[in-house]
Amino acid sequence: MAIVRILVTGATGYIGGRLVPALLAAGHTVRCMSRNPAKLTEQPWIGEVEVVSADALDRASLENAMAGCDAAFYLIHSMDGAVADFGERDRLAAENFAAAASNAELSRIVYLGGLGSDDELSKHLSSRQEVGRILAGGSAAVTELRAAVIIGSGSVSFEMLRHLTEVLPAMVTPTWVRTRCQPIAIRDVLKILVAAVEESGDESHLWEIGGPDQLTYEDMMRGYAEVAGLPRRIIIPVPVLSPSLSKHWIGLVTPLPTGVAKPLVESLKNEVTVTDNSIAEELTGGLTSYKEAVERALRTSSHSEMATRWSDAAPSPAEPLPTDPEWAGAKLQFDERSLVSLASAADVFWAFTRIGGAVGYYSTDWAWQIRGIADSLIGGVGLRRGRRHPEELRLGEGVDFWRVASIEP
Numbered sequence: 001m002a003i004v005r006i007l008v009t010g011a012t013g014y015i016g017g018r019l020v021p022a023l024l025a026a027g028h029t030v031r032c033m034s035r036n037p038a039k040l041t042e043q044p045w046i047g048e049v050e051v052v053s054a055d056a057l058d059r060a061s062l063e064n065a066m067a068g069c070d071a072a073f074y075l076i077h078s079m080d081g082a083v084a085d086f087g088e089r090d091r092l093a094a095e096n097f098a099a100a101a102s103n104a105e106l107s108r109i110v111y112l113g114g115l116g117s118d119d120e121l122s123k124h125l126s127s128r129q130e131v132g133r134i135l136a137g138g139s140a141a142v143t144e145l146r147a148a149v150i151i152g153s154g155s156v157s158f159e160m161l162r163h164l165t166e167v168l169p170a171m172v173t174p175t176w177v178r179t180r181c182q183p184i185a186i187r188d189v190l191k192i193l194v195a196a197v198e199e200s201g202d203e204s205h206l207w208e209i210g211g212p213d214q215l216t217y218e219d220m221m222r223g224y225a226e227v228a229g230l231p232r233r234i235i236i237p238v239p240v241l242s243p244s245l246s247k248h249w250i251g252l253v254t255p256l257p258t259g260v261a262k263p264l265v266e267s268l269k270n271e272v273t274v275t276d277n278s279i280a281e282e283l284t285g286g287l288t289s290y291k292e293a294v295e296r297a298l299r300t301s302s303h304s305e306m307a308t309r310w311s312d313a314a315p316s317p318a319e320p321l322p323t324d325p326e327w328a329g330a331k332l333q334f335d336e337r338s339l340v341s342l343a344s345a346a347d348v349f350w351a352f353t354r355i356g357g358a359v360g361y362y363s364t365d366w367a368w369q370i371r372g373i374a375d376s377l378i379g380g381v382g383l384r385r386g387r388r389h390p391e392e393l394r395l396g397e398g399v400d401f402w403r404v405a406s407i408e409p
Helices: 014-025 059-066 086-104 123-136 156-167 186-197 217-228 243-253 258-267 278-284 290-302 345-353 365-377
Strands: 005-008 029-034 050-053 071-074 108-114 141-147 170-173 205-208 234-237
Touching: 005 014, 014 029, 014 186, 050 059, 059 086, 071 086, 071 186, 086 108, 086 123, 108 123, 108 186, 123 141, 123 258, 141 186, 156 217, 156 258, 186 205, 186 278, 186 290, 205 278, 217 234, 217 290
Parallel strands: 005 029, 005 071, 029 050, 071 108, 108 141, 141 205, 170 234
Antiparallel strands: none
């Protein structure tokens, strides 16, 4: 059956934001689903897609979003550091999605989950695989792709690896640095996702996908240092650093808040390698090596060509925004000030859009540095998150410890 219209959930996220243009390039008609469609307005491909407002926790809105679609991508994950029991939210969202897909008579759901076959999977990986089983319980055929670390500019795994390696020339690390992993390049993941939704027939599939290299996390850090031209890193594994201590360590030197770092660190104990990689090799026409993936990611980051970033997703959909109506109930405090500038409006806006990240802050930058340190001490990201682009802003994306609530040039 030829695919006519495809629903993409998580279109404002890291994978979804890159998948949409890949689907359009393949000739598909795309409908993007988001809790906040306004966040998509600055995307270069917005004029080529249909956008609907829906929430995976609201089955009625899901059915409306799926109406007239032939297939859907499930790219939803509640692990954002703001929700303690992300597993329960993911379970409910998957149940709603499977039921809505059955009612909408979708032909196929493509789901990107996580690798891992140990008896004692981490809470994060266990939840990822549970979501796949729930989706497969509906009437729609499901293609579940299980991947490990995804290497690409702005991915959460790459940013964690990058900052650990660049900031720390010598590391006393937990023993998980010697756990084996099979990283895969984002460009290969996108090729496989597009091919998966074009799969004919009504059979479900579970495909493990990975790159051509099986590496330990220690190998990956040393490989990154080599590609980035850094001196060889000294890595000393010790058995005394627990996941609880590791999350704070990662929270201090990477852009990840501790709420996100903790479940990721707990997952590092599980070996995540592929038993049969033939599908990935066939669908990509040749997999990208780890070092080539790192080189591409660094080149994209340095040229400010990052299409999406892990921090694009909102930390909590329940957080109030200035654009919320008064009846929403949440209270916000405003501090508005004004002054006259001799510069043009366009120049003032340009200067404003450059605030944060590597540029920093135009006034009392040292005070903002202290504010960032204080934020880090209570589990926030401080100034480590930086920004996706040095001058360009999009609605909803993160800039240091801020989030863009509206854009009014």
